[in-house]
Amino acid sequence: MAILKGKKVIVIGDRDGVPGPAISACVETAGGEVVFSSTECFV
Amino acid sequence: MDLENQKRVKEFAEQYGPENVVVLVGAAEGEAAGLAAETVENGDPTFAGPLTGVQLGLLCYHVCEPEIKAEFDANVYEENVGMMEMVLDVDDICEEMSDIRSNYCKYL
Amino acid sequence: MNSVIKSASYVLAHVPQMVIHNGTTQTTERVVNPDGDYLKELPKHLRSFKDCVEYWPNQVYIGNKTPEELEAVEFPYYDKNIDGASRYGKYGEIMPEDEFLLLAQTCDVFEVYYLTRDFVAATRPKLEADPIITDDIKGRIQEGIELSEIEKLVKEEAAEGLYLDGKLVGCVKRAHDIDVNLSAEVMHENIMNKATGVLSLLYLVRNAGINAADVDYVIDCSEEACGDMNQRGGGNFAKADAEIAGLVNATGSDARGFCAGPTHAMIEAAALVKSGAFRNVAVVGGGCTAKLGMNGKNHVEKDMPALEDCLGAFAILVSENDGVSPxxxxxxxxxxxxxxxxxxxxxxxxxxxxxxxxxxxxxxxxxxxxxxxxxxxxxxxxxxxxxxxxxxxxxxxxxxxxxxxxxxxxxxxxxxxxxxxxxxxxxxxxxxxxxxxxxxxxxxxxxxxxxxxxxxxxxxxxxxxxxxxxxxxxxxxxxxxxxxxxSVSRDEVKKLIAASLKEFANSLLGTEEA
Structure with missing residues (x-):
């Protein structure tokens, strides 16, 4: 069963890992709806 | 996890129902990814944010985990995340994430 | 011609008390979890000045060791100090908290920064013994006020306390009763930024072997903002730092861009010099009190020292091409x-x-x-x-x-x-x-x-x-x-033009004759 299709998706990206917008771009291709996208910074 | 982000996660879980929400993280390390997952599943382990003591049990994955990656358009993933697979310790991240999920996730 | 890197300076101020009182991880914790274990445990994890000076990465930062030498040190570094390392380095120094609090006093020009008489008396000889401290700065030291007055300002006027070894030794007052941009907390943050910026400019001038008066432009690229409620972030740290550091012929401005700020500022400095607009441009970045102890929770949890106990600052001098410098x-x-x-x-x-x-x-x-x-x-x-x-x-x-x-x-x-x-x-x-x-x-x-x-x-x-x-x-x-x-020199160009004009004239004469 699909994990993301039809789901509300919250994206918590990382400045030194994968940033929020890059994850959001992927989610949209899987049929998930990004309701919030943010990028964290530990430095 | 940033306190503002915790607040938003809590609000969205209430608004849409926790069973309809999935959290995707992009952390650079297994430990940080696990910490984020724990926060949205079992509550903020640092006792600082709005999710302290709140066990939402949300479904949470790292963007590089194979079961999530399989759902993406391969080209879009390659363009946006592909290179980071060479940089991140994906095995360590996957191990941390699945550990947290099996312990705390309510919507597996 | 390309501009050159004439010199660089790097300084640290070891400020363990500011970790507790001013780092945002700690100030946030005091709001959301005041009785939690973290705030109780943190003071036990703060390093002594000696440990801070002997810490490998700090010795690299001030230029006494190289990154290559650090590479050979087994990770982690915090339990492998360099015995007897010096606070003074090739590029700058590591200043202890007491001296730094006094240096910061000399950077206050609006009578918001106060230290106790006893503290000033005890610390003045120490700061004055630092060879980088100029007579101008020594002359700016104020005698201080009574502890009771400071206690009153902290209790009744929302002044930000200044501490040494857990004891109140001074305070920073708010500069306005209503404007949050001039609150005691913001004034504290900005004065500490300024003091580290000044220290790095003093070293920059020394390292470059120039006169302070030779610097004609300063770009500050810190992450703080100074201004009031009508122009938050209006600036200008650059000129404020230059004033105390004695760069009398400099004007300047602030450039911002989060962590990318210094790189933007360096490109701007290089362009200003290459264009001929200015000859010696100093790029300066002062330290940030907010980030002290940013990852302290993890350090305490892992039972290691809270390593984010220093304000860091740097300055780089970008100058006209001297034929030698990079x-x-x-x-x-x-x-x-x-x-x-x-x-x-x-x-x-x-x-x-x-x-x-x-x-x-x-x-x-x-x-x-x-x-x-x-x-x-x-x-x-x-x-x-x-x-x-x-x-x-x-x-x-x-x-x-x-x-x-x-x-x-x-x-x-x-x-x-x-x-x-x-x-x-x-x-x-x-x-x-x-x-x-x-x-x-x-x-x-x-x-x-x-x-x-x-x-x-x-x-x-x-x-x-x-x-x-x-x-x-x-x-x-x-x-x-x-x-x-x-390239061909100016004289050679003149000779070539003269020769071709002569040739042209001769050819005209030749045509007429024919």
Whole structure:
């Protein structure tokens, strides 16, 4: 069963890992709806 | 996890129902990814944010985990995340994430 | 002609008490979890000044050790101090908290900063013994007031306390009753930024061997904002720092760009000098009290010292080409543009691969890369990984995609072109700039030909855009000798023109005669 299709998706990206917008771009291709996208910074 | 982000996660879980929400993280390390997952599943382990003591049990994955990656358009993933697979310790991240999920996730 | 890197300075102020009272991780904790274990445990994890001075990464930062020497030290670093290391270094110094509190007093020009009489009396001889402290600054020291007055200001006027070894020794008053931009907390943050900026400018002038009066422009690239409610962030730290440091002929301005700020500022400085607008431009970045103890929770949890106990600052002097010093090559600039996007490969592509390709080079033509030089001793226990290493892996991974290196050679390439991180997590401070001093020395020694400095910034933290940011530039061996060999001198041009005019005149005469 699909994990993301039809789901509300919250994206918590990382400045030194994968940033929020890059994850959001992927989610949209899987049929998930990004309701919030943010990028964290530990430095 | 940033306190503002915790607040938003809590609000969205209430608004849409926790069973309809999935959290995707992009952390650079297994430990940080696990910490984020724990926060949205079992509550903020640092006792600082709005999710302290709140066990939402949300479904949470790292963007590089194979079961999530399989759902993406391969080209879009390659363009946006592909290179980071060479940089991140994906095995360590996957191990941390699945550990947290099996312990705390309510919507597996 | 290209402008040059004339000198660099790097300073630290060891401020354990400010970790407790002013770092935002701690001030936030006092709001959300005041009775929690963290605030109780933290003081036990603060380092002595001696431990801070003898800490390997700090000795690298002030230039007594090199990043190459640090690479040979077994990780982690905090339990392997250098016995007897000096607070004074080739590029600057590590100042203890008492002296720094007094230096900060000399940076206050609005009577908001107070120390007790006893504290000033005890500390004045120590600060005055520091050879970098000028007579001007010594003359600015105020005698201080009674402790009871300070206690009253803290209790009744919301003044921000200044502490030494857990005891109240002074305070910073608010500069306005209503304006939050001039609150005691903000004034404290800005004065500490200014004091570290001033200290780094003093060392910059010393290291460059010039007169303070020779600097004609200052660009401040810190992350703080000074201004009031009608122009928050109006500035200008640059000129405020220059005033105390005695740069009497300098004007200046502030440039901001989160952690990418210093790299933007260096490019601007190089352009100002190359254009002829200014001859000696100082780029200065002061320290950030907010980030003290930023990852303290993780450090305490892992039972290690709270390593984020220093304010860091730097200054770089960009000058007209002297025919010797390493140059900033403005023809090879990396730019993360609005259209670049935030995918890591695009970011690194725009900052590293694109500028090199435009110049007909590959990643192998640059000897060393200085991206974000955060000390991994601080970031790894916090789950943020080894930031410089992650950057090198990204550059190497992109180079594999470009066909510049083989995948199997990635670790070797990283070892050859990479560096071990040694900078305090002070936001803009680690961003490329910590290596400029070593790059200058290494290029002068012939060890490197080209060094790339990369700055990246998290603009999204300001909630104005989701965009990422970054710029990069290359420091290279001085090429002015080659340029003058290849180019034709003014006199030669005059001779050539005269000869061709004569020839033309003769040809006209010849035509008429015929």
């Amino acid at each position: 140059e900033i090559n403005l023809d090879i600039l990396g730019r993360h543009t609005v259209g670049t996007g935030s995918a890591p490969q695009n970011v690194i592509g725009s900052l590293v691969a694109d500028p090199l390709e435009r110049a007909g080079l590959t990643v192998n033509d640059v000897d060393k890369y200085s991206p974000e030089m955060q000390n991994p001793d601080i970031t790894k226990p916090a789950g943020a990984g080894d930031v410089p290493q992650a950057n090198y892996k990204m550059i190497a991974a992109l180079s594999v995609k470009k066909g510049w290196i083989e995948k199997k050679d990635m670790p070797e390439w990283i070892k050859k072109h990479g560096l071990t991180g040694f900078a305090p997590t002070q936001g803009h401070v680690p961003s490329g700039v910590p290596f400029i001093g070593f790059a200058r020395d290494g290029i002068l020694e012939g060890k490197y030909k080209r060094v790339m400095i990369i700055g990246k910034g998290s603009l999204f933290l300001g909630r104005m855009t989701n965009l990422f940011d970054g710029v990069s530039y290359i420091i290279q061996t001085n090429t002015s000798a080659e340029e003058s060999q290849n």
